[in-house]
Amino acid sequence: MSEERAAVAAEQPxxxxxxxxxxxxxxxxxxxxxxxxxxxxxxxxAGTQISKYFLTGANFANLTSAVMEVAIMALPSTLIIIxxxxxxxxxxxxxxxxxxxxxxxxxxxPLQLDIGIVLVVGALGGLxxxxxxxxxxxxxxxxxxxxxxxxxxxxxxxxxxxxxSSFPAWFTTFGFDSIPGxxxxxxxVVFAVLAAAFWYVTHATWVGRQIFAVGKNKxxxxxxxxxxxxxKTALFVVSGIIAALAGVILTARFSSARADxxxxxxxxxxxxxxxxxxxxxxxxxxxxGVILAVFTxxxxxxxxxxxxxxxEYQAVAIGLLLIVSVTxxxxxxxxxxxSDRVRGGRHPPATAVDPGEVIP
Amino acid sequence: MTATRARPGGGSRxxxxxxxxxxxxxxxxxxxxxxxxxxxxxxxxxFLAPDNLxxxxxxxxxxxxxxxxxxxxVLxxxxxxxxxxxxxxxxFIVGDVLxxxxxxxxxxxxxxxxxxxxxxxxxxxxxxxxxxxxxxxxxxxxxxxxxxVFVVANGSxxxxxxxxxxxxxxxxxxxxxxxxxxxVAAVIVTVFALALRYTHFGRQLYAVGSDPEAASIxxxxxxxxxxxxxxxCGLLAGVAGILWGIEFGTIYATSASGVVLQIVxxxxxxxxxxxxxxxxxxxxxxxxxxxxxxxxxxxxxxxxQELLQAIYGAVILLAVSTxxxxxxxxxxxAQAAAR
Numbered sequence: 001m002s003e004e005r006a007a008v009a010a011e012q013p014x015x016x017x018x019x020x021x022x023x024x025x026x027x028x029x030x031x032x033x034x035x036x037x038x039x040x041x042x043x044x045x046a047g048t049q050i051s052k053y054f055l056t057g058a059n060f061a062n063l064t065s066a067v068m069e070v071a072i073m074a075l076p077s078t079l080i081i082i083x084x085x086x087x088x089x090x091x092x093x094x095x096x097x098x099x100x101x102x103x104x105x106x107x108x109x110p111l112q113l114d115i116g117i118v119l120v121v122g123a124l125g126g127l128x129x130x131x132x133x134x135x136x137x138x139x140x141x142x143x144x145x146x147x148x149x150x151x152x153x154x155x156x157x158x159x160x161x162x163x164x165s166s167f168p169a170w171f172t173t174f175g176f177d178s179i180p181g182x183x184x185x186x187x188x189v190v191f192a193v194l195a196a197a198f199w200y201v202t203h204a205t206w207v208g209r210q211i212f213a214v215g216k217n218k219x220x221x222x223x224x225x226x227x228x229x230x231x232k233t234a235l236f237v238v239s240g241i242i243a244a245l246a247g248v249i250l251t252a253r254f255s256s257a258r259a260d261x262x263x264x265x266x267x268x269x270x271x272x273x274x275x276x277x278x279x280x281x282x283x284x285x286x287x288x289g290v291i292l293a294v295f296t297x298x299x300x301x302x303x304x305x306x307x308x309x310x311x312e313y314q315a316v317a318i319g320l321l322l323i324v325s326v327t328x329x330x331x332x333x334x335x336x337x338x339s340d341r342v343r344g345g346r347h348p349p350a351t352a353v354d355p356g357e358v359i360p
Numbered sequence: 361m362t363a364t365r366a367r368p369g370g371g372s373r374x375x376x377x378x379x380x381x382x383x384x385x386x387x388x389x390x391x392x393x394x395x396x397x398x399x400x401x402x403x404x405x406x407f408l409a410p411d412n413l414x415x416x417x418x419x420x421x422x423x424x425x426x427x428x429x430x431x432x433x434v435l436x437x438x439x440x441x442x443x444x445x446x447x448x449x450x451x452f453i454v455g456d457v458l459x460x461x462x463x464x465x466x467x468x469x470x471x472x473x474x475x476x477x478x479x480x481x482x483x484x485x486x487x488x489x490x491x492x493x494x495x496x497x498x499x500x501x502x503x504x505x506x507x508x509v510f511v512v513a514n515g516s517x518x519x520x521x522x523x524x525x526x527x528x529x530x531x532x533x534x535x536x537x538x539x540x541x542x543x544v545a546a547v548i549v550t551v552f553a554l555a556l557r558y559t560h561f562g563r564q565l566y567a568v569g570s571d572p573e574a575a576s577i578x579x580x581x582x583x584x585x586x587x588x589x590x591x592x593c594g595l596l597a598g599v600a601g602i603l604w605g606i607e608f609g610t611i612y613a614t615s616a617s618g619v620v621l622q623i624v625x626x627x628x629x630x631x632x633x634x635x636x637x638x639x640x641x642x643x644x645x646x647x648x649x650x651x652x653x654x655x656x657x658x659x660x661x662x663x664x665q666e667l668l669q670a671i672y673g674a675v676i677l678l679a680v681s682t683x684x685x686x687x688x689x690x691x692x693x694a695q696a697a698a699r
């Protein structure tokens with residue numbers, strides 16, 4: 001019996017190594033997510049050293065609500081990057097959403113209706129991106145760089161340099177208050193619901209599998225029946241809607257609608273996605289990784305703020321983190337090469353099966 | 361748009377047609393600019409006043425220089441989003457050194473250019489060594505380089521009164537009626553246009569952008585070419601930054617924030633294909649002039665400046681869409697010819 005199995009194994013030495021190879025990315029991801037958890041623990045420890053308020057419920061509410069806009073925008077961005085595209089326009093859609101919301105509210109339109117209209121604007125903006133990228137076949141990098149300017153420009157045309165405040169209490173309460181009796185901000189609930197939905201769709205449905213397939217090999221996906229253009233268009237539409245929702249949340253949190261709301265947030269969104277272990281070349285990534293990255297960034301920003309680091313330096317830290325996370329896979333690859341070479345040295349006859357098992 | 365620029369003298373008729381279309385982008389842009397100028401002149405005759413023309417072309421010259429650098433990078437299928445931070449950093453540091461030390465101006469400029477080159481080399485090194493997308497790396501350095509400006513500035517700003525007497529004069533001086541900055545830009549554009557067309561490096565730039573695998577098969581060292589493109593892009597952003605400082609005299613930590621959109625727009629409008637391998641630095645420079653003209657037209661026609669950003673965005677989208685249409689038509693022409 002054992003000889004039989006050994007013989008089979010000897011005949012097909014490629015099978016175990018193929019299995020190992022298939023398991024390797026999963027293992028690597030698990031390691032990556034563990035690493036993020038470790039970083040969060042270290043940052044939490046550092047936070048408690050910086051300030052005794054770090055571990056309080058009020059600070060937890062601060063820390064999370066400060067990143068909820070970028071957190072929800074990171075979810076569709078994750079899928080877009082897995083599909084080997086990018087959406088740089090999210091920060092401007094956030095600004096446009098905020099400007100439209102403020103404009104309509106100042107014009108006397110009921111706020112519930114304003115929010116609905118704003119989400120439609122987000123969908124239309126996303127549709128523009130999606131059609132230009134998926135139907136016209138233009139590179140998403142330039143298209144969304146163009147709409148990055150276009151959406152922000154429209155926001156400025158609509159609101160100029162005005163700031164609209166005086167929003168109703170229920171709206172601003174939603175923006176910066178927590179569920180009574182808990183340190184959980186209302187906006188965190190929004191993120192939790194969205195994150196769960198994205199987690200499910202990405203990792204447990206055929207839509208998710210199609211997204212990964214498109215990111216790994218667009219042509220192969222198309223030949224196996226995936227409607228690549230529609231899928232990508234839908235991803236950009238979702239990204240637009242979520243960015244508009246982020247605009248609503250930011251307006252509520254600041255209790256102020258301005259055309260320049262959210263300037264520079266694309267950097268943070270892309271950083272969160274890549275820090276979460278998503279491959280910038282597409283085809284690889286997980287929602288749980290991105291969720292961990294959200295809290296890593298939140299803890300980092302909060303620790304820096306408690307330490308009195310100004311927002312300009314915080315942006316530098318985010319930029320450095322982006323470069324570290326995009327180059328990390330390279331170092332991981334190098335480390336694996338080195339360890340393979342070391343192992344290869346210990347077992348000179350580089351066979352897939354341990355020779356000791358083949359010959360009893 | 362077309363890959364003909366990468367292999368000149370293709371000979372066949374479709375190739376000749378492609379060449380004509382490629383050249384037409386620059387000519388189209390010139391024609392549009394003439395029409396726009398005529399229109400603006402009718403509504404606001406002071407458009408043609410020498411002062412106004414000098415100012416428009418001087419500002420456009422700064423952007424044209426940065427756009428030439430960006431074009432080199434885009435030709436290799438990459439993009440550099442950090443140029444605006446390099447411009448701001450060099451503008452500020454040159455101003456800062458000049459107000460604190462009594463050094464010859466030329467030496468400080470050289471120092472600024474050396475620093476700019478280093479910043480460009482850093483981008484190029486990260487991108488080529490670790491084989492990571494330029495868009496992500498330069499999104500990071502966009503904020504890192506800007507952060508360095510904030511560190512150096514430490515809340516201060518450089519005013520014209522801090523700088524050597526007459527420091528801003530070159531911005532308004534002319535030689536034989538042509539503003540100094542325009543002459544500088546013309547020299548830079550000419551040098552790079554000739555280099556791209558006639559030197560080994562220039563042809564390698566197009567080769568890498570057209571087809572990286574083919575380029576490496578014929579012995580082009582892709583990594584070095586991309587590294588060189590980013591280094592030169594940084595250097596030219598440094599030149600643009602120094603001119604920016606001279607032009608405005610007052611330099612803030614936030615100087616030149618957001619201009620990357622205008623620079624990329626100039627490159628794309630000028631007919632440099634974002635997919636790499638096709639386009640000219642002359643086109644990029646004309647694109648910069650075109651955007652400067654739009655800016656000036658808004659001012660003179662008393663239209664809201666808020667429109668500017670939206671127009672830049674629309675212009676980028678329009679330019680890349682036109683590229684796609686032209687590419688599609690070329691493919692049909694080529695297929696028809698093959699039949």
